[in-house]
Amino acid sequence: MVTSPETAAAPVTGQVTPAGAAAPGAIPDQQAAPPESPVIGIDHLSLTFHTNDGPVEALRDINLAIGRGEFVSLIGPSGCGKTTLLRVIADLERQTGGTIAVNGVTPREAREKRAYGYVFQAAALYPWRNIARNIALPLEIMGLRRAERDRRVADNLALVNLQGFERKFPWQLSGGMQQRASIARALAVEPELLLMDEPFGALDEIVRDHLNEQLLQLWAKTNKTVVFVTHSIPEAVFLSTRIVVMSPRPGKIHDVIDSGLPRDRSLDIRETPEFLKIAHRVREGLRAGHSYED
Amino acid sequence: MSATAASIAHAPAPPGLLKRFLRSSFFAVSVIVLAIIVIWYIAATFLNSPWQYEVFARQDVKPGVVEFIEATWSQERPVLPAPHQVGEELYKTIVLTAPTSKRSLLYHGWITLSSTLAGFVLGTLLGIGLAIAIVHVASLDKSLMPWVVASQTIPILAIAPMIIVVLASLGLTGLLPKAVISTYLSFFPVTVGMVKGLRAPDPINLDLMRTYNASKAQTFWKLRWPTSVPYLFVSMRVAIAASLVGAIVGELPTGAVAGLGARLLTGSYYGQTVQIWSALVVAAVMAAVLVTIVGIAQRIVMRLMGMPP
Numbered sequence: 001m002v003t004s005p006e007t008a009a010a011p012v013t014g015q016v017t018p019a020g021a022a023a024p025g026a027i028p029d030q031q032a033a034p035p036e037s038p039v040i041g042i043d044h045l046s047l048t049f050h051t052n053d054g055p056v057e058a059l060r061d062i063n064l065a066i067g068r069g070e071f072v073s074l075i076g077p078s079g080c081g082k083t084t085l086l087r088v089i090a091d092l093e094r095q096t097g098g099t100i101a102v103n104g105v106t107p108r109e110a111r112e113k114r115a116y117g118y119v120f121q122a123a124a125l126y127p128w129r130n131i132a133r134n135i136a137l138p139l140e141i142m143g144l145r146r147a148e149r150d151r152r153v154a155d156n157l158a159l160v161n162l163q164g165f166e167r168k169f170p171w172q173l174s175g176g177m178q179q180r181a182s183i184a185r186a187l188a189v190e191p192e193l194l195l196m197d198e199p200f201g202a203l204d205e206i207v208r209d210h211l212n213e214q215l216l217q218l219w220a221k222t223n224k225t226v227v228f229v230t231h232s233i234p235e236a237v238f239l240s241t242r243i244v245v246m247s248p249r250p251g252k253i254h255d256v257i258d259s260g261l262p263r264d265r266s267l268d269i270r271e272t273p274e275f276l277k278i279a280h281r282v283r284e285g286l287r288a289g290h291s292y293e294d
Numbered sequence: 295m296s297a298t299a300a301s302i303a304h305a306p307a308p309p310g311l312l313k314r315f316l317r318s319s320f321f322a323v324s325v326i327v328l329a330i331i332v333i334w335y336i337a338a339t340f341l342n343s344p345w346q347y348e349v350f351a352r353q354d355v356k357p358g359v360v361e362f363i364e365a366t367w368s369q370e371r372p373v374l375p376a377p378h379q380v381g382e383e384l385y386k387t388i389v390l391t392a393p394t395s396k397r398s399l400l401y402h403g404w405i406t407l408s409s410t411l412a413g414f415v416l417g418t419l420l421g422i423g424l425a426i427a428i429v430h431v432a433s434l435d436k437s438l439m440p441w442v443v444a445s446q447t448i449p450i451l452a453i454a455p456m457i458i459v460v461l462a463s464l465g466l467t468g469l470l471p472k473a474v475i476s477t478y479l480s481f482f483p484v485t486v487g488m489v490k491g492l493r494a495p496d497p498i499n500l501d502l503m504r505t506y507n508a509s510k511a512q513t514f515w516k517l518r519w520p521t522s523v524p525y526l527f528v529s530m531r532v533a534i535a536a537s538l539v540g541a542i543v544g545e546l547p548t549g550a551v552a553g554l555g556a557r558l559l560t561g562s563y564y565g566q567t568v569q570i571w572s573a574l575v576v577a578a579v580m581a582a583v584l585v586t587i588v589g590i591a592q593r594i595v596m597r598l599m600g601m602p603p
Contacts, residue, residue: 114506124499
């Protein structure tokens with residue numbers, strides 16, 4: 001691991017300075033510093049995949065700052081680069097242009113510090129580990145002591161209401177329970193930032209509503225920053241403090257909507273005019289992003 | 295056909311004893327065994343009859359059909375011995391002979407079994423080692439894999455005597471050279487299977503390890519190795535059968551001192567077809583038992599790993 005003194009100093013000052021944002025090979029940009037230190041600062045970010053069929057522009061000129069404690073949804077049709085953007089934040093992909101800072105350092109350094117928890121579309125539990133040992137997996141990798149691991153496993157299982165399922169194997173759990181276990185596994189790392197890639201996409205509507213409500217409660221309890229990828233308008237509007245509407249080919253941000261909805265909300269809020277107004281604006285944004293195709 | 299029969303078996307009323315027997319695997323296996331024995335007797339009759347014609351012609355005897363057929367089943371050196379002749383020989387050399395005697399098939403079987411097992415263990419370890427290297431070092435995938443494949447295109451019968459001669463000149467004789475030939479045959483399926491198995495983890499699970507900033511060693515022990523276990527067992531089932539072939543082939547050029555291969559060779563020297571066939575039957579039974587043991591080990595390990603039954 002190579003860490004330059006500048007980048008190492010950045011999290012101490014808590015400022016996203018141009019030096020702090022400058023990843024090896026990235027272009028420093030004077031406009032990168034937003035007023036208060038954001039958890040995620042993305043500046044003129046672009047990503048082009050080089051495939052056999054030639055270059056594919058997945059992301060173009062993405063600018064976004066996400067503050068502490070926010071719940072931001074990325075919504076858009078498939079191919080709009082929302083998952084790619086999340087993977088860039090997680091250092092699972094690297095940008096080809098622009099800069100990005102996570103907690104004031106490069107995504108790679110953030111990943112090496114285990115600054116975030118990532119929840120995938122599939123639960124991705126290991127079938128040969130029971131639920132408790134699945135949740136302990138990242139803790140084993142971090143080299144935590146047995147007592148600390150047990151404590152975190154118990155705490156996080158309780159957080160997602162899975163007490164009593166410690167010794168069950170993944171195949172003995174329903175899809176919704178598996179996804180809750182995978183959320184507990186992400187939380188067990190105790191990250192400030194939670195990255196979620198369509199975590200409830202494969203579940204049915206009723207289970208999804210239920211888990212959405214639980215996720216909001218969890219967010220209120222833990223006060224984490226969440227970046228949530230979805231293609232469901234009601235889900236995005238119900239969960240988020242801010243909704244980023246993206247459009248495809250190339251993937252770019254079409255609209256950013258600040259939700260005026262109160263933080264403390266229940267599923268009933270979906271019937272209110274305020275909710276429907278935001279949902280309408282999201283739908284309009286998605287439609288506009290699509291229009292050139294027809 | 296059997297699949298529909300099995301699904302009907304889930305009907306509410308439990309099937310009668312006869313029906314259960316007809317659907318049991320014991321019954322199915324028995325039918326196949328019976329069919330093989332019948333075909334074997336028919337084949338023995340036809341293959342041994344030319345010689346039998348000559349015998350009767352020389353003796354100027356005109357045998358009846360039953361007498362003739364019985365005669366084809368009881369020749370001393372038949373082209374194809376009848377099953378009961380092989381059975382008698384097996385009984386004589388396994389039950390009636392002390393296991394320490396050089397005439398005992400148990401003695402020869404044990405010699406072959408020990409080099410089979412030694413070769414299997416060495417081959418499996420070598421196969422796993424090569425697979426780990428190939429999966430983790432990109433250049434080895436291109437440089438080593440073709441050699442691994444090429445090694446199996448060389449006829450083992452051609453290379454076995456060379457291995458025996460080379461190792462003997464180094465002072466190594468007995469079990470080890472045969473085990474080396476078994477290793478040569480058994481590492482290949484393990485390498486191919488484990489390369490596939492170690493690459494089998496879902497990309498999502500590899501990404502997960504990356505988000506945890508896991509080291510290569512951690513990714514290996516916590517993800518790649520457990521994922522590859524089912525592949526390992528499938529490979530080992532092939533490898534142990536190949537290992538037995540290697541052990542028998544390895545016994546042929548050693549001057550036929552001991553082992554099932556030696557029995558095959560001496561049998562063919564002296565035209566003792568009954569002896570050859572009983573050695574073959576013992577080898578076949580041994581292979582079936584070994585493969586079954588690996589299968590049982592697989593089931594136990596999978597259960598310990600919490601896989602659904």
